[in-house]
Amino acid sequence: MAEKTPTLYEWAGGIEALERLTEEFYKHVREDELLAPLFEHMTDDHPQHVAAWLGEVFGGPAVYTEQLGGFKRMIRSHRGRSIRPEQRTRWVQLMTEAADTVGLPSDPEFRSAFMSYIEWGSRRAMANSQPDAPPSRRETVPIWGWGEAPPGTA
Numbered sequence: 001m002a003e004k005t006p007t008l009y010e011w012a013g014g015i016e017a018l019e020r021l022t023e024e025f026y027k028h029v030r031e032d033e034l035l036a037p038l039f040e041h042m043t044d045d046h047p048q049h050v051a052a053w054l055g056e057v058f059g060g061p062a063v064y065t066e067q068l069g070g071f072k073r074m075i076r077s078h079r080g081r082s083i084r085p086e087q088r089t090r091w092v093q094l095m096t097e098a099a100d101t102v103g104l105p106s107d108p109e110f111r112s113a114f115m116s117y118i119e120w121g122s123r124r125a126m127a128n129s130q131p132d133a134p135p136s137r138r139e140t141v142p143i144w145g146w147g148e149a150p151p152g153t154a
């Protein structure tokens, strides 16, 4: 019988790995000249919330939807913040560095799927943060997959 392809969540190492990632990431965000002003009111549990969000997106349990306010809260969190392109680029750069620092899997298949979501999600967050952003048509957390290069296809 063919083995089931693991989810990105399982491949990443589950919620522990994602919490290590967001702790490391927001440590640098707090010290970054471009990003710190945007995050000056962030609460101590913010990194854990974003780890739960990423966990759900990557095919793990629906903790963000069931316990943390779900998709609408995520949208509300970015609305009106007018994220600038250079702030988005820095956000992606720090996330990429944090993934290396905490040792998320570095295989081409996982990293390209991970970065594909980070790129899409950060561009959506920036678009939704603009003053003239139309209301989101989506209402649920997007679930990301491996795309064109799942494990074992290289």
Ligand code: HEM
Binding pocket: 035, 038, 039, 040, 041, 042, 043, 045, 046, 049, 050, 053, 054, 068, 069, 073, 074, 077, 078, 081, 083, 087, 088, 091, 117, 118, 119, 120, 121, 122, 123, 125, 126
């Ligand atoms: C894939 C990309 C992104 C994801 C998955 C993401 C995820 C989230 C989530 C889940 C929240 C709500 C946290 C909670 O429930 O407490 C949030 C809040 C926030 N995000 Fe993002 N975000 C992304 C991109 C960005 C970018 C590019 C920026 C700015 C450069 C940004 C700035 C913020 C800010 C300022 C908040 C509110 C912080 C506060 O509570 O004071 N996000 N984000």
